[in-house]
Structure formats: structure tokens, C-alpha cells
Amino acid sequence: MKSIRRPRKKILMGVLMMAMMAASTTGLAQAGEFEGREKLKAHSQEFRARVDEVTEGVYAAIGYSASNVTLIQGDTGSIIVDTSANPADAQAIVAAFGDRLVRPVYAIIYTHNHPDHTGGATVFAAGEKPDIYSHKLMITAEPHTGRGRRDGGDAFGTALPDAQFINAGTQLEYGRLTAHTREGFLTPTNTFDGQEDTLTIDGVRIQLIFTPGEADEHISVWLPDRKTLIAGDVFLKTFPNIAPLRGLPTRPAEKWIASLDKLIALKPEHVVPGHMGVLNGAVNINDALTAYRDGIQFVLDRTMEGIRAGRTPDELLQQIKLPQRLAEHPYLQEFYGTVPWAVRGIYAQKAGWFDGNPTHIFPMTDQERGKRMLQLAGGKDRLLASARASLASGDFQWAAEQVDNILALEPHNRDALEIKIKALRELGERQMNATARNYYLTVAMTLEKQL
Ligand SMILES: [Zn+2]
Structure with a gap:
């Protein structure tokens, strides 16, 4: 909104607001303002439905479900890595594989417990009683769905109308079209403990490698004879979601880095990630895996340095920016995780909740602060007018922060809700x-229902 001068006369404010509303609906907004949204839309291409031939005898079904399914052809049958979100998606994938899926399926390997990877196993098994492989920690892993929808929010956009939904970060949809269920789940029959398991299944040499990060029990699958890595969710085409919005603990950055070091050392020539497209070429792969590792390492190191230097999270959020090489890397764009959340998450994990400012030892409640902010602003009407002016000038965060003071006291205040x-x-x-x-x-939609 820099091209529009802020008018001081109130009479112009309404005109300006109308102009801004028109601008945002007719696409006349300032160039670059919606650049992020356009990048996110372009990222949806990653989830286009197709079966990619990764290398001879290895196929990845991408975009048919929330996560990828990989088919490995053996001497006389097949091996499946991850099974999609539910039996319906799995059936679509079986159809897409067509005669590339040679029966019987001798083995199913789960990279981790998340329901979008484990919900369709019965369809691939088709009563053939394959061995089901996973890390031993998967048996006790907690379901990953998060601890509830605080504030009516939903990081996956499950309830959003189609017109507002772009994608769910690692997938085109998350439970929007087909549910994530445990209906098609088969319990692991062959688990391993520790760092690695070496197998030969139907003539295919396979290494299962413990790679915690996105999930504690996470493994990646390495096919040494085909230089092919089925990475799972430890390597995705987005900045990793180290500290997700959806009510999960911060993921362990050091373990994630160690997992990536193991994958880099394999020198893969083909990589199938748990979501998004296949990556080919040893040079490309080394570059992307290394950037991914370096991105996490950079944020971890700067956060730890900041903690030791007595910096507050607020200071660190302003200071810690990826260096240009990493900031521009296609595998570190912030479609799913972000640097600031990683900083906050790591800070809280390593140094606790307290930011070091004694004012925050026993801070006021939101209600107490709201009451005082209203007095300071000269009353509710003035605060609302100020918040409306902020909205009109494009200062949206400040508009929300101002009306939060009113909503802390009156959660159903219509004027404040409309602004928020x-x-x-x-x-x-x-x-x-x-x-x-x-x-x-989603929160905007939820609040609108309260009007
Ligand atoms: Zn996943």
C-alpha cells in the first residue's frame, strides 16, 4: 500500500477503504503484495496427480492422495512404501499403477505413523498377507493429529470453501475430499530397533534407515542397487515444519540434521519424498539435501547463539534470516514450515517458555490488559476507530492486535469481530x-459465524 498516501482527513478514509476493497478484489493491488499467495498457488503443481518412473522398476504415485506411494518391483512380485490416506485413495493408486503393480505384494514399509501414509495398507495387501515393516518406535508412536483446533483454526484448511483453499502445504488436500482414516491400516509385523535394518525382499536389497525428524519413529528406505532413496517426510520441497501451528511439540532439529547427514552420505541418484515430486541427479540431490540440512542447522545454531547471548525470542525473530543462498533455495521456501516458528520452537525447547523480561514473569491476563488498553485509548469507540484506520491503511496485524483488547473483554463484540x-x-x-x-x-470463517 506504499503507493497510496495516508489521508489525514477522516472524510477520505471511507473512500480509501472502498478503493482498497476494490483493489483487492479486482487485482489492482500493489505489485508484489500477493506474491506469496501466487507462489503458494504455483506450488500446488507439485501435487499434480501422476505416476513417475523413478528408475527401472520403481514408480511413485504422486498427487492421488495426501502423500506419495512408491512401488518397487521385485523378481516375482512387488514391495510398497507408504500406503496413502485411506482405502479409496489406495484403490485409485492401484488403478494408476496398473500392470506395473505385479502381485503378490510381499512387503509394505511404513516410513512413519502419520495417517496420510498408513491409511490404505489393506488395499495394497489385498489379502496376500505381506510383511509390514516399520521402526519399532512406531508401535508406541502417538497419533500425530495435534491437540485440537485452538481458536477454531485449522492449519490444513479442511473446512475452508474451495474458493479460499489453495493447498495444505505438503498436499493438495488434507481430509477435504477423502478422510484420513485408520480403516485400511495394518499393524507392523516386522520392526527393527536402532539405526538400520538390511533386508532382501523378493530379490531386492533394501536398507531401512532410522531418520527421525518429522516423526520420532521415521525411517527412510534405500535401494543401494538402484541408488534410489525413498526419503519419507524428512526431506520435502518446503522449509521443514519444525514447530507446527497445529498443537504439536517442536520437532528435534539436531536429530533431523543427523538424519539428513545419513541421507547425504548415501549419494542418491533418485529421491522420492513423502510428498511432492521426485528429484533426480546426484548433483541436484546433493545440493538440495545439503541446503535442507544447512537451513535447519543455520536456524538451530543462530537460535542457540542467541540464547547463550541472552537474546529474547523477539530479538531473535528479527535477527535470524536465512542467508541468500538458502533463502532462495527451492527446497527451503516457507510453504509448510517457517524460520520464525522454528526459532520460537527451538527457543522454547532449549531455554523454556520465559523470554528473560521480568515483566513477563507474571504478566497481566488478556482481560486485565484489555481493560487498561481501552482506558489508554480513550474508550472502546476510539479504539475501534483506530483499528479501522489501521485496517484501511493496510496495517492488518496492528488492527487485529488492537481489537483483541476488546475481544478479551467482550468476545462477541460485533464491531471488533468484523475488524478482526x-x-x-x-x-x-x-x-x-x-x-x-x-x-x-478458517478462524475468520469461524468468527463470522458468531456475528
Ligand atoms: Zn506426510
Whole structure:
């Protein structure tokens, strides 16, 4: 909004607001303002449905479900890595594989417990009683869905209308079209403990490698004779979601880095990630895996340095930016995780909740602060007018923060809710991060129902 001068006369404010609303609906907004959203839309291409031949006898079904399914042909049958979100998706994938899926299926390997990877096993097994492989930790792994939808938000955008939904960060949809169920889940029959398991299944040499990061029990699958890595979710085409919005603990950055070091050392020539497209070529792969590792390492190191130097999370959020080489890397764009959330998550994990400012030892409640902020602003009407002006000038975060003071006292205040809804929608539309966009827009939708 830099091209529009802020008018001081109130009479112009309404005109300006109308102009801005028109601009945002007719695409006349300032160039670059919605760049993040356009990048996120372009990222949806990663989830286009297709079966890719990874290398001889290895096929990846991408975009038919929330996650990828890999088919490995053996001497007389097949091996499946991950099974999609549910039996219906798995059936579509079986159809897409066609006669490349040679029966029987001797083995199914789960990279980790998440339901989008484990929900369709029965369809691939088709009563053939394959061995089901996973890390031993998967038996006790907690389901990953998160601890509830705080504030009515939803990082996956499950309830958003189609017109507002772009993608769910690592997938085109997450439970929007077909549910994530445990209906098609088969319990692992062959688990291993520790770092590695070496197998030969139907003539195919396979190494299962313990690679915790996205999940504690996570493994990657290495086919040494085909230089092919089925990485799972430890390597995706997005900045990793180290500290997700959806109510999960921060993922362990050091373990994630160690996992990537193991994968880099394999020198793969083909990689199938758990979501998004296949990557080919030893040089490309080394570059992407190394950048991914370096991105996490950079954020971890700078955060730890900041903690030791007594910096607050707020200071670190302003200071820690990826260096240009990493910031521009296609595998570190913030479609799913973000650098600031990683900084916050690592700070809390390593140094606790307290930011070091004694004012925050026993801070006021939101209600107490709201009461005082209203007094300071000269009353509710003035605070609302100020928040409306912020909205009109494009200062959406400040608009939301101002009305939060009123909503802390009066959760159903219509004027405050209207401002907050507009602010959240504007913030959401400017996001490149799918989970932030989905959260903003879902809360806006939830609040609108309260009007
Ligand atoms: Zn996944």
C-alpha cells in the first residue's frame, strides 16, 4: 500500500477503504503484495496427480492422495512404501499403477505413523498377507493429529470453501475430499530397533534407515542397487515444519540434521519424498539435501547463539534470516514450515517458555490488559476507530492486535469481530505459508459465524 498516501482527513478514509476493497478484489493491488499467495498457488503443481518412473522398476504415485506411494518391483512380485490416506485413495493408486503393480505384494514399509501414509495398507495387501515393516518406535508412536483446533483454526484448511483453499502445504488436500482414516491400516509385523535394518525382499536389497525428524519413529528406505532413496517426510520441497501451528511439540532439529547427514552420505541418484515430486541427479540431490540440512542447522545454531547471548525470542525473530543462498533455495521456501516458528520452537525447547523480561514473569491476563488498553485509548469507540484506520491503511496485524483488547473483554463484540475477520483475511491472503493461510482464513470463517 506504499503507493497510496495516508489521508489525514477522516472524510477520505471511507473512500480509501472502498478503493482498497476494490483493489483487492479486482487485482489492482500493489505489485508484489500477493506474491506469496501466487507462489503458494504455483506450488500446488507439485501435487499434480501422476505416476513417475523413478528408475527401472520403481514408480511413485504422486498427487492421488495426501502423500506419495512408491512401488518397487521385485523378481516375482512387488514391495510398497507408504500406503496413502485411506482405502479409496489406495484403490485409485492401484488403478494408476496398473500392470506395473505385479502381485503378490510381499512387503509394505511404513516410513512413519502419520495417517496420510498408513491409511490404505489393506488395499495394497489385498489379502496376500505381506510383511509390514516399520521402526519399532512406531508401535508406541502417538497419533500425530495435534491437540485440537485452538481458536477454531485449522492449519490444513479442511473446512475452508474451495474458493479460499489453495493447498495444505505438503498436499493438495488434507481430509477435504477423502478422510484420513485408520480403516485400511495394518499393524507392523516386522520392526527393527536402532539405526538400520538390511533386508532382501523378493530379490531386492533394501536398507531401512532410522531418520527421525518429522516423526520420532521415521525411517527412510534405500535401494543401494538402484541408488534410489525413498526419503519419507524428512526431506520435502518446503522449509521443514519444525514447530507446527497445529498443537504439536517442536520437532528435534539436531536429530533431523543427523538424519539428513545419513541421507547425504548415501549419494542418491533418485529421491522420492513423502510428498511432492521426485528429484533426480546426484548433483541436484546433493545440493538440495545439503541446503535442507544447512537451513535447519543455520536456524538451530543462530537460535542457540542467541540464547547463550541472552537474546529474547523477539530479538531473535528479527535477527535470524536465512542467508541468500538458502533463502532462495527451492527446497527451503516457507510453504509448510517457517524460520520464525522454528526459532520460537527451538527457543522454547532449549531455554523454556520465559523470554528473560521480568515483566513477563507474571504478566497481566488478556482481560486485565484489555481493560487498561481501552482506558489508554480513550474508550472502546476510539479504539475501534483506530483499528479501522489501521485496517484501511493496510496495517492488518496492528488492527487485529488492537481489537483483541476488546475481544478479551467482550468476545462477541460485533464491531471488533468484523475488524478482526477482515484483518485475518487480509493477512491470510498475503501468506505464502499454507498452514498460516489456512489458519487465518478458517478462524475468520469461524468468527463470522458468531456475528
Ligand atoms: Zn506426510
